[in-house]
Amino acid sequence: MRIRNGLIVLISTALLAACSPEQKQTISVSGSSTIAPLMADIGKRFEERHPGIRVNVQSGGTSRGIQDVRSGLANIGMVSRALKPEEKDLLAYYIAEDGIALIVHDSNPLKDISSQQVVDLYTGQLGDWQALGGQSGSVVKVHKAEGRSTLELFLQYFKLDNGAVRPDLVIGDNQQGIKSVAGNPQAIGYVSIGSAEYEAHQGVPIKLLALDGHAASTATLLDGSYPLSRDLNLVVFGEPDANTQALLAFAQSREVADLVQQHAFVPAPQR
Amino acid sequence: MSRLEHWRGLALALLALLVALAPLSLLLTVFGDGVALLDWAFLSGTPEQAGRSGGIGPIILSTAAVLLLCLAIAVPLGLGTALFLVEQLRPDGRLNLGLQWALDGLGAVPSVVFGLFGHRVFVVELGWGYSLLAGGCTLACMVLPLFIRGCEQALRDCPHSYRQAAAGLAISRFGYLRRILLPFAAPGIAAALVLSAGRALAETAVLLFTAGYVMRWPESVFDSGRTLAVHIYDLAMNVSGGSPASAATALVLLGFALLIQLLAWRLGRRPAAFAR
Amino acid sequence: MSSSTPLFLRHSADRLLRAASLLCALAAAVILLLILLFLTQASWPLLQSPGDLLGAVWQPSKGLYGLQAMLGASLLSSLLALVLAVPCGLLVSIWLIFYAPATVARAYTGLVGLMASIPSVVYGLWGLVVLVPLLNAWVAPGASLLAAGIVLALMILPLLMVQADALLRESARRHLPAALCLGVSRWAAIRRVLLPALWPRLWPSILLQLGRALGETMAVLMVAGNVVQWPGSIFDPVRTLTANIALEMSYASGPHLQALYLSGWLLLVLALLLMGLARLFGSRT
Numbered sequence: 001m002r003i004r005n006g007l008i009v010l011i012s013t014a015l016l017a018a019c020s021p022e023q024k025q026t027i028s029v030s031g032s033s034t035i036a037p038l039m040a041d042i043g044k045r046f047e048e049r050h051p052g053i054r055v056n057v058q059s060g061g062t063s064r065g066i067q068d069v070r071s072g073l074a075n076i077g078m079v080s081r082a083l084k085p086e087e088k089d090l091l092a093y094y095i096a097e098d099g100i101a102l103i104v105h106d107s108n109p110l111k112d113i114s115s116q117q118v119v120d121l122y123t124g125q126l127g128d129w130q131a132l133g134g135q136s137g138s139v140v141k142v143h144k145a146e147g148r149s150t151l152e153l154f155l156q157y158f159k160l161d162n163g164a165v166r167p168d169l170v171i172g173d174n175q176q177g178i179k180s181v182a183g184n185p186q187a188i189g190y191v192s193i194g195s196a197e198y199e200a201h202q203g204v205p206i207k208l209l210a211l212d213g214h215a216a217s218t219a220t221l222l223d224g225s226y227p228l229s230r231d232l233n234l235v236v237f238g239e240p241d242a243n244t245q246a247l248l249a250f251a252q253s254r255e256v257a258d259l260v261q262q263h264a265f266v267p268a269p270q271r
Numbered sequence: 272m273s274r275l276e277h278w279r280g281l282a283l284a285l286l287a288l289l290v291a292l293a294p295l296s297l298l299l300t301v302f303g304d305g306v307a308l309l310d311w312a313f314l315s316g317t318p319e320q321a322g323r324s325g326g327i328g329p330i331i332l333s334t335a336a337v338l339l340l341c342l343a344i345a346v347p348l349g350l351g352t353a354l355f356l357v358e359q360l361r362p363d364g365r366l367n368l369g370l371q372w373a374l375d376g377l378g379a380v381p382s383v384v385f386g387l388f389g390h391r392v393f394v395v396e397l398g399w400g401y402s403l404l405a406g407g408c409t410l411a412c413m414v415l416p417l418f419i420r421g422c423e424q425a426l427r428d429c430p431h432s433y434r435q436a437a438a439g440l441a442i443s444r445f446g447y448l449r450r451i452l453l454p455f456a457a458p459g460i461a462a463a464l465v466l467s468a469g470r471a472l473a474e475t476a477v478l479l480f481t482a483g484y485v486m487r488w489p490e491s492v493f494d495s496g497r498t499l500a501v502h503i504y505d506l507a508m509n510v511s512g513g514s515p516a517s518a519a520t521a522l523v524l525l526g527f528a529l530l531i532q533l534l535a536w537r538l539g540r541r542p543a544a545f546a547r
Numbered sequence: 548m549s550s551s552t553p554l555f556l557r558h559s560a561d562r563l564l565r566a567a568s569l570l571c572a573l574a575a576a577v578i579l580l581l582i583l584l585f586l587t588q589a590s591w592p593l594l595q596s597p598g599d600l601l602g603a604v605w606q607p608s609k610g611l612y613g614l615q616a617m618l619g620a621s622l623l624s625s626l627l628a629l630v631l632a633v634p635c636g637l638l639v640s641i642w643l644i645f646y647a648p649a650t651v652a653r654a655y656t657g658l659v660g661l662m663a664s665i666p667s668v669v670y671g672l673w674g675l676v677v678l679v680p681l682l683n684a685w686v687a688p689g690a691s692l693l694a695a696g697i698v699l700a701l702m703i704l705p706l707l708m709v710q711a712d713a714l715l716r717e718s719a720r721r722h723l724p725a726a727l728c729l730g731v732s733r734w735a736a737i738r739r740v741l742l743p744a745l746w747p748r749l750w751p752s753i754l755l756q757l758g759r760a761l762g763e764t765m766a767v768l769m770v771a772g773n774v775v776q777w778p779g780s781i782f783d784p785v786r787t788l789t790a791n792i793a794l795e796m797s798y799a800s801g802p803h804l805q806a807l808y809l810s811g812w813l814l815l816v817l818a819l820l821l822m823g824l825a826r827l828f829g830s831r832t
Binding site: 293415524 | 560561568572576581582641661665666676706710732733734755763764789814823
């Protein structure tokens, strides 16, 4: 009885004590879930250099990031693609580069693939691995959901219309794609190069295919020889305040290059 | 026992084993992947490298805070509603059925929608921003149907003879409630609490849009902070190489759930006077 | 009654109690109304021309917002989950109470309690890395209506079993001694007396779990395959309305976003209708 009462008193005090909001300067960042982990680390390092400033990173997708920045709910938005023409009211700060690699299961003998083969596979013209030099078996095509920047880049590069694609599996995040391909020897999919490279290195049974003769790796992305790449951007609406400007400059600087690499992206070349 | 009964028992046991295979496989997988990372440093430290290394201390605190807030709102509200349903309404009356139906509906709202609703009402309209309080309030809305259903069950189980005896002794309704009905229903209410807490702990989408994504030690209820479930999701789906830490966090979450079960069992014991 | 009468004997406290509990009950109803309002407002423009939504093709980039196939997937996967979970849950509960040795029963009940606290994400992950490859070995691609049904069944099983357990024990206490006295075998007593007796009280819990299954997002997203189509068999990949919202919410704007809110609205209204109907019919059995 006493324990219960004591517990109630303790909890109520804690809750009441926790009700006063702190007065610290806050920068809120919102947007792409691809960039969010990287931004969380960058924000943490920024906080260490600037005590008294807090960086709050929220994840909710590229669209939410743009929406929040326009409405004022966030100072900075995270956008995992280049800005569209109707987004000219926003200012973009390029912080890293990511690429898209085609992946298959480790047991698949295929090592490279041509653009034409990709188009044929995804439109359903080619349905069996035998046609590509592998063992007989129907191809399980893993495709990304609508609206994702990875999908848009994929469709754009291979000049495909989404209505013409006949997927067998549709996935959301990169990791879901990787796990789906790793669990199915007949599967083929496309994901972020950095993630695929990292996971393959960790022993996950996938491998990255060379595209049109260009090997897929963060190294080839860096030297520019791999063609399928996308920009990762931070965006602002209107004139950013001093703290926000400092954070933007920090995120683009060499000081966070190691963080970018840790997250399997390629640091933005100094433009 | 007849031979037929014996075979029946065996058949049922086989079914039970088959059903248990799935959760056992799940628990084994999670345990295998994550147990290596579990140590005190993991439980008390701060996340490093977006959670791949380091610990989950702030996340545990955020989760506890959100859970407490959720229960602090849901329990009085839920119990009050259950009491209303049981005490004040006829079991087959229209108002009763109407409310039951509304609660069924509330229980069918997809978790994503709750997240968006919570975001709109608590984060934006009320201006709290991404905060533990917004998370707690939204979760309370979410577990309400489950908790009310459980309480209602527990309250209805009380034998009618007790009520009649109380009336015979001129004890007021309030007195009957406080001294007889509630203590009798305590184990049932505690069980409902455990289920609701379990459900609240397991939610991801709701909290991502309300309590947020931040990994820092929370300093007030208006601070943003991610919960264990959000952390598990992010590590598994978003961060390369986050799977081991994700599994370890899942183990911590299950430990948390076990703790709540134990606590509720201790608090919800029926007083000896009611022993049947 | 004077002011020195202890609180628990006073009748004025009753009025206060009545008012307080009425307010609580209203709060619950108000929340539901607010959610409906929110969804209606967010999808208003599209609600006014509902014809667009009846098609079977979902391609937001072309302005096609057909919800048909996904609605079907939501309903089918939830019903499949119930078909799997209800009989299994009841049978296993019966085994636990009447056939299993005490220590085994205790351990099993502990496992069930633990199952209720496993986050949907973890169920989804397990489904993705264990269940789907297993099903794939049987019929490709593995991620399918069946996978979704199994995972959903696992998620609603613990709560159904807790309910069934409580009701079975209650029912047994009331009816079993009498039934056995009449010479009926135990199994017959369970099947013919206990189960029909508890069915009307189990029905609301089943409905609640149907609601839960309809609203489940994360786990289904990871194992159902997410291809927008009417399934030809249970091995075909499908996309539920909830998975659709989760998949595309973060990247949608304008009419696409409205369509997503509308699918949430549709799901809720449908669930309300289903449950209203089920309650009407259920109360007559």
